Amino acid sequence: MRLVALGYTNKEIGELTFLSTRTIESHRANISYKLGLGSRADLVRYAIENGVFDPSPAGIQHSIPH
Numbered sequence: 930m931r932l933v934a935l936g937y938t939n940k941e942i943g944e945l946t947f948l949s950t951r952t953i954e955s956h957r958a959n960i961s962y963k964l965g966l967g968s969r970a971d972l973v974r975y976a977i978e979n980g981v982f983d984p985s986p987a988g989i990q991h992s993i994p995h
Contacts, residue, residue, distance in 0.1 A: 933957065934973045934982040 932942045939953040946953070957972070966972050976982040 930960070930972065930976045930981050933969060934976050934984070 932945065937945070939957070940950045942948075943950045943953045957969075961967070961972055964972075964975055966975055973982070977984050
């Protein structure tokens with residue numbers, strides 16, 4: 930969810946995690962469904978509000994993959 934919150938596309942997340950784009954899409958859709966969320970923006974808001982993602986500059990810097 931951090932990579933989604935950082936604005937990475939499904940394709941970029943797949944490349945970084947060595948998973949197919951379709952797998953990333955499926956995982957994101959399943960998470961959204963289970964949480965009752967409708968959009969990517971809702972997923973990002975949920976991540977921030979529940980401490981999954983820290984939107985502060987320090988949190989973002991820590992979340993960027995190397």
